[in-house]
Amino acid sequence: METSIVIYSIVASLVGVVIAMAASIIPGLHIYNVIALTMLFAFTAADLFTNLHPIVLTGFMLGMVVGFSMLFTVSSQYFQPNDESFRSIMLPHERFLLEGRAHEAVMLGALGSLIAIFIITLFFPLIPSFFSLARAIIQPHGYWLVGMVMFFILMTEWPKDHGVGKTGWQKFWDGWVQLLMGYFTFIVAGILGMFVFYRTIVPVENAFQSLMPLFVGLFAVPSQIMTFITRVKVPKQHICSSVESAPHDVMRGSASGFLAGMFAALVPGMTPGPALLCTGHLTVTSGERQFLIGGGVGRVLYYVGALMLFFMPGVFMRRGGAAINISLFFVPETPEQFFLISGIIALTGAVSFLLIGWFSKLCANLVEKIDYNWFSAVGCALLIVLTIQITHWQGFVLLCVATALGLVPNMWHSRRLNLLAVLMVPVALNMSGAGPAVARFFGFY
Template sequence: MHLFLTVLSYTLIGTAVGSIVSFFPSLHIYNVAGLAILIWGSLQNVLPEMGMVPFFTSLIVAFAFVNSIPMTMLSAADESASAVILPGTKNLLLGKGYETVIISGIGGLIGIILLVAGTPFFYYIMPYINNITRPNLAWILLTVIMYMIFSEWPKGAGYGKTVWQKFRGAWSNLFAGIAAWGLSGILGLFIINHSIITHQMAFQNIMPVFIGLFAVPSIIQNLLLSFEIPEQYIPKKSIDLDFKTVVQSTYSGGLAGMLCSYIPLITMGIGSIMAGAATALRGDKVFILGGGVAKLLYYVGSFLFLFVITPISPFGFSKGGLNIIIKPYFYPMENDYFLILSCIVLSGFLSFLLLMELAKLSVVLLKKVNFKQMYLFMLILVTAFIYFLTGWNGIFVMAVSTCIGTIPVFYHCRRSNLMGVLLIPITLNMAGYGDAVADFLHLVHM
């Protein structure tokens, strides 16, 4: 009985904390989780050990649902937003922001159903797939990198009065995409091989990079934008979704979610691009609903796979930022899977209920909040957050990352290209060339 109450209590607390934090724009849950694990570590003699995993599980579940509000209503996009941000913004300008948020939340519920229904597959088939793919991950990731580069095809061909203007219009986004890949990859090589973050905060080594690449450019973009958000319509009875759209979205989002929840370094944005090309499904609602499915599988599924412990996979399928954050404090046991799955189901349905109420609150706030001041406050907040955890060195890393992160914002290439910061150096390491490249760049002897 004591165990049940502990798990239930910390699931509810994690859901509440995750929902509140996720309601604010530009705050990523992994950064908050990193700070939370510091607090938890300092209080580990007081807090129950069995409360840790339910708390962090429900924290990430709540984020997968509630983050749709700032992503849609406040246009605070992280890398995973590339799956839903364009139709979401369009619907916001049409007064359908609330409907977009709820559709994304329904996608999250479908994602939870897929996790429950997929349990036999995870236990009896995925371990064999894992044994086949793990030795070949370097080539799989290299294929993904090449696909992302080649699929950044010229846009805008034929515009302009002169030949040079037409050429620039067609190829500017392509060059920007390649530049984003290359510069972020070089930054990743420096960060992984010769980080200037102090060793006391080494576990937050990558945090200033991601805030600089994704959060700060989004804040700058929203500070520069000036448009009136129309009054948002809240449906009184139901959301317009047909069965065909649900099936197509489940198929597309499920494929994207499985790709990015299992393959290391493949984010939701990259997974959604690949799944979209594979399924050739179109439509705003398919895009949004499928994005909700993929987002839940990406954040929550990748964490759940840590607990798929079998004789063939004794350490599970470890992937994701949350796994890295809690690993020093927790070791998964064989019977933990169904406990964590229960926490996911409970937290997911509670998060959806909170999502509906918080989405209504956001509609009210849209009329009253000064967005320029809000984003200026968020910029100050994330900067103070980085300084508190990593000092001036972290601020410098964030500033350099921001310069690279603004390339997709101003030159209209994919933000997913910025994931070269991890894909390039880690793929080189997996292929066995990481040390040679680091030595060539004199990073080893610096």
């Protein structure tokens, strides 16, 4: 491979990291949305890129994905506190923030991310045949694996308030309302997913971004709305120089995150959230530190590890939004390209890790000076504009429907994980071959 191509790719990947960091300051803005915008720009301004080797643009996108997967939780950590009513379902991130140690939470997640980058760059290149084998084994069983995870999500929904009503019926309702709303969310999200998979209303030229309004509506916008109406005072944050983490926390958190990341990377329709739920039980993960480390490992393995499999000679597995977008203009074919990609992941992973501490300090300063509600308002507006820009008014309609559904878990304190049925239900049904029949039943096909 020519040295100039390698140098251009390195520079492009570092620019990608910087852009990912800039995008990460807005909580809820997903890098796949930024990639979609980049693709739109690359296609409309194709003349600018004609003399550029496609691997340079690939390096740019890879830099964005690596940077984002390591940095995007930082702003959510600082700018998305929840109020007391969420105490029973509060994730460690929020607890750490309200105790003034958000920086420690960030660094624990970053430790997990760093471990994942080590696994991807130093371990993955040694075992390409494992991935070919794993794919061959998993492919025919994907539908029931996803089905079992869905079943597990439904089984593990639980009532978080305990019958505070005065009469028997009120107590009964209080006990069941969260379970029922959880199941309601799951079913409606599944039907919405089937609709978009079989009869999307997004214009055909942007149909490959059909899922974008759904994810923005189900997850990002409701989070922004809830944060916007939250009136919690964020205490002064302490910038620690070390994190509490015993060796067994690192080992167990990494094991849980590794299994979750691999599961999500290899099984279609799976994301790190539900995968972590399963592998956390499998590895008997307990405690906030293990959760945070496991989350970091799983997230990076899913976003970056799955993307690396796309470039691995003999595997060439296209999983995740980034790989699908890159495959529109670049087909990886040679071992040199794989080594270049491995180098870019190692480099951008190291640079992103070094940026995390600085970025976390920046966010800790910002949250003291600027009302976090403004970040939510700006983020929300930006996401809506981006969605309309990419998927037109039809996408906006989908976004509104998804937002209404996405608010249900926030209003009734059921789990947001149920919303992932939007992806898991259609993927599992299609893999099993029952997708068209179910779509026909609903009149979508």
